[in-house]
Amino acid sequence: MCGLAGVLLARADRPQAELAGLAACMGSQLRLRGPDDAGVWAEAGAGIALAHQRLSILDLSAAGHQPMPSTDSRYVVAYNGEIYNFASLRKELSALGHGFRGHSDTEVLLAAVVEWGIEAALTRFNGMFAIALWDRQQACLWLARDRVGKKPLYYGWAGADLVFGSELKALWQHPAFDNDVNRDALTLLLRLDYIPAPHCIHQHAFKLMPGSLLRLDAADVQRGPQAHDPYRDQRRFWCARSRMQQAIANGFAGDAVEAEQQLDGLLRDAVGARMVADVPVGVFLSGGTDSSLVTALMQSQSAPPVRSFTIGFQGSHHDEAQTARQVATHLGTAHTELYVSGADALAVVPTLPSMFDEPFADSSQVPTALLCRLARQQVTVALSGDGGDELFYGYTRYQRAVRNWSSLQRVPTHLRRWLARRMPYSGEAARAGGLAAVLAEVDARGIGDVYRNRISRWRDPSAAVPGAVEPWSIYRDAEPLAMPGHEHEAMMLADFMAYLPDDLLCKVDRTSMAVSLEARCPLLDWRVAEFAWSLPMDFKYRDGTSKYLLKNVLRRYLPDDLVDRSKQGFGAPVGDWLQADLKEWADDLLEPATLARQGYLDADRVGGLLRQFRQGQRKWHTHLWNLLMFQAWLQHWRQVRAAVNNGVA
Structure with missing residues (x-):
């Protein structure tokens, strides 16, 4: 795992040393993301500079130093992440005549781009990544982000220049980055507790969306942010909505037993690929379905005991440490648990602004930061169970939203609209329940409107931000999936495209990188996601049991009493x-x-x-x-x- 940063000038009018110095200053702010090595590459004649901070995971030698040029010198890359299928790609590229100096996946990435071009290469990568690639021949910058959005990438204008990086703290180092608060984006924070891509807390700044690619040159920079439309200019090389639509249309043809067998195989492969590292590897174990399954699959493929980590909370009803301990004992992991006090958790709060760089209000950020700190004492890589809820119908709010929408559909549309006009509810009153909560949904156009009420903090955030208009997000769509009759899948898609990358994965990325720990998410292997989308809902939710198929796979490794447990939260009081x-x-x-x-x-x-x-x-x-x-x-x-x-x- 690493950090990247850089600048592309509107006009190539800065001396080499000044340009390189600016990039070095930006990169230095990301040293916790990559404390093992630092590098800068600049080309004053083109007005481009790249900076990189390296956390050495594969090929710990200097052969993995970045920014790295391609063997033909056309491309230079600064890259954050891991390509898990790099070994098979390397073999294929070697057969095509490409040579390699070392054993890092960065060399494989560059060779793939040389051989197939940037967009085709991205479709071949199975991994998590944020990429800044300079094409010296075309004099253009390519920015790319992995399919699910595990690794962050910001970009924006600082005066006349374009700046980009893994975190906003790098962009802030440009002297002209005085971009004010984006009031419209602030309303998204109030509604969701986070700001979804492509929006950003700053004016003239953006996030690259998951599965997207962006091409920029000096002319684009000169046109400025007013001419930039992220929804138009960011190109999807992988679109979750269209892939889910295709998966549903094709559908899984086998029975539940066959699905269980295939899912087990996919997950074993995904976990095994993420255990490859030249540094110690461990796992976050909460005792829930997802983390228990990842831990079980790791231990089944490891001769020595896997190192597992759990945080417990003194006097908290959210504590799952005892369950995690039972799972660890059954699987035979080398388990470490730490009980923390309220004072321990409170000590984290003052560090949150510098840790996250952008306002972020998921309170589970606090225990996650403590868990990452614990794990980093023994390992450099940790696997997590993120993604199971969004892929296998794990949230009870899904069930409530479907129930509410089914009830609303029994009332004629014209009557619901009449009620909405005659008995309007007053914003935040809907949070108190009762009649106001009912009225908040009477004019719903589809499951998306109902679900938005389920996940909103502020129901009317624009009222709290003078002069603001709430921007579009997928939660504004009446039918996020655009496939009537698939309400369950529509809610999971909305969460997969927004809540997962911009809340859960953001939380894990920032808290893990704050202690120079790499976190990997095998349940979010794109092959697992597309397989899950192909399954009928009966395989995900059956007889009141969420994550039905995932739990059946877990039963292969754990007894029923450790599988059939109610879901608990991972928050803070x-x-x-x-x-x-x-x-x-x-x-x-x-x-x-x-x-x-x-x-x-x-x-x-x-x-x-x-x-x-x-x-x-x-x-x-x-x-x-x-x-x-x-x-x-x-x-x-x-x-x-x-x-x-x-x-x-």
């Missing part, structure tokens, strides 16, 4: 914190005069929620947490930019 230990911190950040002076949030609306929360009238802690994460981030960003402007960053 934010409500308690805000009433006690973090009360003063929260009051300072949400002080009315401060909010009014900043002008991003409606001080009266925020103050009303805070008063109700303090009086115990409403459980507004989730609303307040994403406001606080924004305020803490804003404070951090301004401090960093002040340091850059003063020349002390």
Whole structure:
């Protein structure tokens, strides 16, 4: 795992040393992503510079140094991630006449691009990656991100120049990056607890969407951000929606036993590929279905005990450490668990703005950061179970949304619309339940509208951000899948395209990279995803059991009493914190005069929620947490930019 950064000038008017120095400064901010090596490549005549920070995983020698040129010198790449099928690709490319100096997958990536071109090469890669590739012949920059979006990639304008990198902290180092807050994107944070791609908290800045490719040259940079449309200019080399539609149309033809056998084989292969490393490898084990299955498949393919890691919480009803211990004992892993106190968790909170760079309000970021810190003491790579819920119908909110939509469809559409006009609900009141919650869904156009209510924090976030208009996200679509009759799949698709990459995978990436740990997700192998999409719903949800087929596979490795357990959360007691230990911190950040002076949030609306929360009238802690994460981030960003402007960053 690594970090990359770079700059493409609108006009190639900077000396080589200055251009290289700027890239080096940007890259240095990512040293935790790659503490083992650092490199810079610049070409002043083209106005391009690339920086790279390396966390050595494969081929620990200098042969894996980046930025790396191709053997024909046409391309130069800075790359973050892993290509798990690099060995088979290397064999194929060797037969075609390509030579290799070392054993890194970066060389294979470059040879594949030379042989097949960038877009065709990307379709052959099975892995997680963010790529910045300079084509010296065409004088253009290619940015690419893996199918699922495991690795991040930001880009945007700093004055007249284009800057890009794994995290915003790299972009901030450009002296002209004074881009203000994107108010519209802020509404997405309030609704979702995160900002989905391609949107970004900054004006004139964007995220590359999963499975996408972007070509930029000096002319594109000169045209500026006003001429850039990420939905038009980012090209999909793999589209989750179309792949799911195709998988459903073709469908799995076998029975449940055959599906179980095939899924077991796919998962074993995906796990085995992600165990390949020249450094110690372990696994996050919560005791739930997904992490238990990944751990079982690892141990079944490992002679020595696999190193597994669990965090326990003192006095918490979310604690799964005991279950994880039982799973570890049965499988025979070398298990490490750590019980942490509330003070341990609270100590993480001040570090969140610098860890995430962009406002992020999933409170499970705190225990995840503690888990990554624990694992890094023994391993450099850790596998996780992310993806099982989105692929195998694991969330109870799916069931509630389908139930609500089925009930609504019994009422004539014209009557529902009449009710919506005559009895409008008032924004956040719907969070309190009762009649307001019912009225919030009466004018739903499809399952997408109902599901949006299930996953929203703020139901009307634009009301809290003066002058803002909420941008489009897949949760605005009435039918995310565009296939009537597949409501279950539509919700899983929406989560796969937004919640998974921009919340769950973002959380794991930032917290793991903060301690120089690489996290790998075998359930999100694209072959597993497309197979899951081909399965009938009866294989995913049967007789009240979610993840039915996945649990059947797990039964091959664990007894029933360790499989048939109810799902527990992995969060933090934010409500308690805000009433006690973090009360003063929260009051300072949400002080009315401060909010009014900043002008991003409606001080009266925020103050009303805070008063109700303090009086115990409403459980507004989730609303307040994403406001606080924004305020803490804003404070951090301004401090960093002040340091850059003063020349002390």
